Amino acid sequence: MGITVGSARADDEAEAVALWHACGLTVAYNDPATDFRFARAGAASDVLVARADDGALVGSVMVGHDGHRGWLYYVAAAPSRQGEGIGRLLVEAGERWLRERGVVKVQLLVRETNTPVIAFYEHLGFEVAPRTVMSKWIDGHD
Template sequence: MSIVIAKYSDGAHRAGVVALWRKTFDYGTPHNDPDYSLDMKLKADDGLLFVALQDGAVIGTTMAGFDGHRGWIYSVAVDPSARRRGVGAALVQHAEQALAAIGCPKINLQIVSSNEEVVGFYKALGFSVEPRISMGKRLPWRG
């Protein structure tokens, strides 16, 4: 299986990413709608959205961000038919390298509590569970 990791291109990859995210993520909030999420990420214009391609088809994604203090990795998704073949690891490592190249000193990520089985995946990639409390606040929806 030959996999290529590439920067996201809206014209070439949007339909595949939207389909993958609808298949793999169970988000019930409007701000997590795949099309909206892509539009908002593209506004950042940071080049930190990557796709894994097999024969030109999107089989995985990862999104990264850097605020000047910490890097973040989001939206790591791999098509169920391509899991356990190193695609997710390659995506995360690609995002790590991209963040390191722009001077990022530390990467954070969050895992939805109902997805605890992925903890081992990230531990194998060098991440560790940190004693933090993740908090969030929803702002009025502007979609």
């Protein structure tokens, strides 16, 4: 496949954010550039990127943990490269990153507008967890 995965560099920000937009992973109330910088700066988080042999950024996963559970965000493969195993490679890289830090459970959230990806995650061994997610805006968002 000719794909390598490693930690994103600061200068990957624009390309990663463009990828997230292209994959429909962004929403108006989250600034993906801020998410990228925040994850790269944290001791318990990172952004991993997949690069083709020619250096093109073809995928990403944001990974982090709270000391108990690991989380995957912005799992993305370039639309023109979907179906090549890049998504699987990135999920596995995220899981490895968590395992190396002693985190034994990984979770992710799928927006109700992105349900076509559920079959992809089920194929990788994820299952729908019977939970109620509650949230509250603490900075004045409506």
